[in-house]
Amino acid sequence: MRNRLLSRSITGGVAVAMLLALAACSSDDDPGNSGDTVRIGIKFDQPGLGYKDGDTYTGFDVDVATYVAGKLGYSPDQIEFVESPSKQRETMLQNDQVDMIFATYSITDERKELVSFAGPYFVAGQDLLVAADDDSITGPDTLDGKNLCSVTGSTSASRIKEEYSTGTNLLEQPGYSECVTALTSSTAGTVDAVTTDDIILAGLAALPANKGKVKVVGNVFSQENYGVGLPKGSDQCQAVTDAINEMIADGSWQKALDDNVSASGYVPNAELNPPTPAACG
Amino acid sequence: MSGARAVSVLFDAPGPRTRRRLVWINVASTVVVVGIGLWALVRLNAKGQLDADLWAPLFTANAWRNFFLPGLRQTILAAGISIITAGVLGLALGLGRLSASRTIRTVCGGVVEFFRAVPVLLMMVFFYLGLGRAHVVDPAQLPLVAVVLGLTLYNGSIFAELVRSGVHGLPRGQREAALALGLRRGQSLRLVEVPQAIIAMLPAIASQLVVILKDTALGAIITYPELLQAARRFGAGHGNILQSLVVAAVVFIVINYLLTRVADVLAGRVGRRTAGRARTEPPGLAVDAGRPG
Amino acid sequence: MDGDYLERYRSLFDQFDVVAAFWVNIQLTLAAGLIALVLGTALAVMRISPAPSLRWAGSTYVTLVRNTPLTVIIVFCVLGLWGQLGITFSDDFNRNFFWLAVLGLAVYHAAFVCEALRSGVNTVPVGQAEAARAIGLGFVASARLVILPQAFRGAVAPLGNVLIALVKNSTVAAAGSVAEASGLMAEMIEFRPDVILAIFFTFAFGFVLLVVPIGLATTSLSRRWTVAR
Numbered sequence: 115m116r117n118r119l120l121s122r123s124i125t126g127g128v129a130v131a132m133l134l135a136l137a138a139c140s141s142d143d144d145p146g147n148s149g150d151t152v153r154i155g156i157k158f159d160q161p162g163l164g165y166k167d168g169d170t171y172t173g174f175d176v177d178v179a180t181y182v183a184g185k186l187g188y189s190p191d192q193i194e195f196v197e198s199p200s201k202q203r204e205t206m207l208q209n210d211q212v213d214m215i216f217a218t219y220s221i222t223d224e225r226k227e228l229v230s231f232a233g234p235y236f237v238a239g240q241d242l243l244v245a246a247d248d249d250s251i252t253g254p255d256t257l258d259g260k261n262l263c264s265v266t267g268s269t270s271a272s273r274i275k276e277e278y279s280t281g282t283n284l285l286e287q288p289g290y291s292e293c294v295t296a297l298t299s300s301t302a303g304t305v306d307a308v309t310t311d312d313i314i315l316a317g318l319a320a321l322p323a324n325k326g327k328v329k330v331v332g333n334v335f336s337q338e339n340y341g342v343g344l345p346k347g348s349d350q351c352q353a354v355t356d357a358i359n360e361m362i363a364d365g366s367w368q369k370a371l372d373d374n375v376s377a378s379g380y381v382p383n384a385e386l387n388p389p390t391p392a393a394c395g
Numbered sequence: 396m397s398g399a400r401a402v403s404v405l406f407d408a409p410g411p412r413t414r415r416r417l418v419w420i421n422v423a424s425t426v427v428v429v430g431i432g433l434w435a436l437v438r439l440n441a442k443g444q445l446d447a448d449l450w451a452p453l454f455t456a457n458a459w460r461n462f463f464l465p466g467l468r469q470t471i472l473a474a475g476i477s478i479i480t481a482g483v484l485g486l487a488l489g490l491g492r493l494s495a496s497r498t499i500r501t502v503c504g505g506v507v508e509f510f511r512a513v514p515v516l517l518m519m520v521f522f523y524l525g526l527g528r529a530h531v532v533d534p535a536q537l538p539l540v541a542v543v544l545g546l547t548l549y550n551g552s553i554f555a556e557l558v559r560s561g562v563h564g565l566p567r568g569q570r571e572a573a574l575a576l577g578l579r580r581g582q583s584l585r586l587v588e589v590p591q592a593i594i595a596m597l598p599a600i601a602s603q604l605v606v607i608l609k610d611t612a613l614g615a616i617i618t619y620p621e622l623l624q625a626a627r628r629f630g631a632g633h634g635n636i637l638q639s640l641v642v643a644a645v646v647f648i649v650i651n652y653l654l655t656r657v658a659d660v661l662a663g664r665v666g667r668r669t670a671g672r673a674r675t676e677p678p679g680l681a682v683d684a685g686r687p688g
Numbered sequence: 689m690d691g692d693y694l695e696r697y698r699s700l701f702d703q704f705d706v707v708a709a710f711w712v713n714i715q716l717t718l719a720a721g722l723i724a725l726v727l728g729t730a731l732a733v734m735r736i737s738p739a740p741s742l743r744w745a746g747s748t749y750v751t752l753v754r755n756t757p758l759t760v761i762i763v764f765c766v767l768g769l770w771g772q773l774g775i776t777f778s779d780d781f782n783r784n785f786f787w788l789a790v791l792g793l794a795v796y797h798a799a800f801v802c803e804a805l806r807s808g809v810n811t812v813p814v815g816q817a818e819a820a821r822a823i824g825l826g827f828v829a830s831a832r833l834v835i836l837p838q839a840f841r842g843a844v845a846p847l848g849n850v851l852i853a854l855v856k857n858s859t860v861a862a863a864g865s866v867a868e869a870s871g872l873m874a875e876m877i878e879f880r881p882d883v884i885l886a887i888f889f890t891f892a893f894g895f896v897l898l899v900v901p902i903g904l905a906t907t908s909l910s911r912r913w914t915v916a917r
Contacts, residue, residue, distance in 0.1 A: 168457055211533070289627060321634045323448075514857070605755070613757075637767055647760070
């Protein structure tokens with residue numbers, strides 16, 4: 115009995131030591147020395163952009179991240195995807211929880227105070243998702259008397275009400291999928307339009323279950339430069355920028371877009387896409 | 396069950412006329428219930444919500460291995476941690492409320508009353524946003540920490556009340572006997588009264604577990620990846636969010652129903668091991684149901 | 689606490705209408721409370737009635753509803769009842785969600801009202817029911833004239849607890865697109881993180897102010913109304 119206990123505690127001790135060693139390794143690796151793994155923050159719940167389906171990750175953000183990581187010397191199995199909800203993104207970079215973030219992350223001046231950005235790798239814009247046979251909604255100023263759905267606490271819906279159509283009815287739901295479910299229910303008088311960035315809407319529209327039922331209006335009324343979030347002062351910016359340029363040049367960027375969000379016929383704003391990543395520094 | 400006793404004395408054994416009338420009532424109520432159900436099903440069917448391709452993905456290995464079971468594990472994890480931490484906090488606060496020192500009694504009483512009155516959701520939102528800004532918690536663990544803190548503070552004060560009412564519910568003779576043996580008041584509390592109170596509490600704790608388990612679903616609002624959130628994510632990717640929420644609800648109902656049964660069985664068993672009164676409170680309400688001190 | 693902090697805290701109330709948000713919670717509570725009381729009483733009568741089908745329907749309702757998270761019920765009301773079945777309660781878009789949330793809260797708490805009343809029925813001595821039968825009252829008459837009036841008196845404390853839970857659970861209406869206190873708190877923390885603690889305690893004490901009087905009132909009522917035996 116005592117022996118078994120002893121051997122058990124030895125095994126336990128060894129296991130703990132190994133875990134510690136592992137932990138030490140993974141926290142040591144600076145992004146850049148192509149050591150063990152790279153931790154990339156993505157969305158887990160946005161089909162078409164970043165979606166976790168069991169052990170596989172799909173979406174445009176995931177494909178761009180995989181490509182960029184590849185150029186930095188990380189094979190796909192060296193990538194560790196981490197969920198980064200919108201509200202946690204700056205914190206996760208500041209606390210060294212992730213090495214980089216590809217999560218519909220708009221480059222803004224306020225965020226630049228806290229983190230660094232490479233890119234943009236895509237220029238999105240606020241847009242509307244409507245029923246496939248709805249021609250009455252063509253833009254944000256055609257929403258008077260219509261019912262508009264957005265996510266609780268997001269500013270995109272209130273922007274429409276304040277700046278474009280004051281007679282818009284706002285419905286707030288926990289997620290965009292709830293909005294789309296209400297949109298596709300085809301009951302008169304429920305939801306007429308869903309609003310957020312066009313590529314996010316396109317990702318939802320591209321789902322097999324929504325096929326042929328909804329369309330992205332294609333009249334963007336804001337500009338969101340999706341960048342790669344990096345820790346403040348990171349030396350990775352140039353390498354990431356080069357990788358994005360390469361991805362756009364060799365056609366992988368277009369392919370990633372086609373694979374993930376184009377199924378509903380969505381075409382990104384051609385004047386701004388593909389974008390030219392800004393200079394680092 | 397006491398309900399059955401009340402039922403049996405409320406009306407006479409039915410005679411032939413009443414029996415005929417009962418048959419009609421049975422038929423009528425069946426028609427009403429089935430009618431409402433059918434109406435909803437027909438309407439849902441017209442909207443295509445009963446289509447097989449919306450339901451089929453829910454019964455695949457992928458749905459369960461990658462969404463519902465991991466979600467359920469997170470639900471149970473949060474509930475499990477919370478019930479332990481709430482138990483410890485509840486014991487401390489409960490002892491505080493029984494303390495000989497007036498100050499400690501008042502402070503603990505204030506804490507208990509405060510956290511019983513504040514909605515759990517409000518606490519979770521506050522801890523989620525507040526701790527996030529204070530940068531004191533690993534962001535990956537933040538939702539779990541916020542959920543556990545909210546549940547601990549609320550249920551801890553519920554348990555404190557259980558401890559207190561459990562001790563008050565003991566026959567006076569228990570304390571008198573302990574004091575007669577030469578134990579001091581604190582010793583009597585620690586060695587005689589509280590252990591019996593806790594045993595008398597066990598069924599109520601099991602019922603409270605139902606409350607905790609259900610309240611973890613509030614965590615979905617602050618991105619904690621519990622069962623409801625997992626169902627939502629699955630629905631997001633497969634365009635069948637209503638259907639996957641139905642599955643999540645059924646899982647909740649089954650687990651909570653089983654827990655309620657366990658609580659009932661415990662109440663029957665435990666009664667013999669304490670001088671106090673073992674009782675299961677109606678589970679579920681996010682409040683201590685009927686435990687007036 | 690320095691004057692500057694107090695000044696910044698005070699400015700919150702120019703920026704946000706906290707009282708209006710709490711008023712929504714109060715309205716939700718009152719409306720849902722009334723409906724839950726009626727529905728819960730009906731359920732309790734069903735559960736003690738002589739008709740097996742009614743007893744079964746009542747207990748199935750209670751088992752299903754009280755084991756389902758309230759969040760799920762509210763989401764079903766919005767996405768299912770309104771989104772799919774097209775049920776509306778008001779022509780005003782936002783008011784409609786208010787009533788859907790009221791319905792969800794009422795349906796949920798009716799199960800607990802029913803259980804509270806059943807515990808009240810158990811406080812009524814057997815002799816009362818026997819006496820009622822002895823003077824020839826049928827089930828409906830004895831329930832209405834003898835059992836329920838006493839059961840309500842005996843159930844004041846648990847009913848008060850249901851009401852307290854309802855006040856607090858009215859925050860879950862946020863999941864159904866109703867702008868109420870918890871949603872406003874999240875928004876305020878988002879925009880004014882400089883006074884985050886003060887914001888939380890403002891809302892927390894708001895609920896203490898709502899809940900504690902209910903507790904005190906039901907305790908004193910239940911004492912006053914206890915039938916001397």
